[in-house]
Amino acid sequence: MVVKNLNGHAIPPCGCGSWLSHWRRCGKPSEAFSRRQSCSVVVCNNPIEQGGMVQKEVLEGMRALGMVGDASWYVVPLCRECNGRWGATLTVEDGCGLASARVEETCGVGVMGDPTTQGT
Numbered sequence: 001m002v003v004k005n006l007n008g009h010a011i012p013p014c015g016c017g018s019w020l021s022h023w024r025r026c027g028k029p030s031e032a033f034s035r036r037q038s039c040s041v042v043v044c045n046n047p048i049e050q051g052g053m054v055q056k057e058v059l060e061g062m063r064a065l066g067m068v069g070d071a072s073w074y075v076v077p078l079c080r081e082c083n084g085r086w087g088a089t090l091t092v093e094d095g096c097g098l099a100s101a102r103v104e105e106t107c108g109v110g111v112m113g114d115p116t117t118q119g120t
């Protein structure tokens with residue numbers, strides 16, 4: 001799956017404490033990914049250190065089908081190095097279990113402002 005790395009450091013974490021804890025609580029990784037225990041970027045083997053904010057890359061065909069939901073922000077587990085590459089396009093494991101960054105749909109713990117509604 002291809003995602004775009006966003007500057008998630010500007011966003012205060014939800015009540016889970018950090019975005020990595022949020023992913024551990026609300027993400028649904030596959031068994032294989034859970035065993036892997038490393039950064040979700042396919043070519044990276046560094047340990048998981050941070051929760052990174054990403055957006056799914058939306059293909060034109062998907063947009064035509066009305067898949068506006070893909071403008072949503074998600075959290076994936078990344079190493080510090082990959083998380084620091086803001087604006088980069090990352091290929092992540094399909095089984096990495098993206099956690100929605102919309103807290104009202106996941107952990108339900110409020111944040112200041114809602115980062116996921118920008119642009120709408």
Ligand SMILES: [Zn+2]
Pocket residue numbers: 014015016017021022103106107108109
């Ligand atoms: Zn949370």
Ligand SMILES: [Zn+2]
Pocket residue numbers: 039040041044045046078079080081082083
């Ligand atoms: Zn990495």
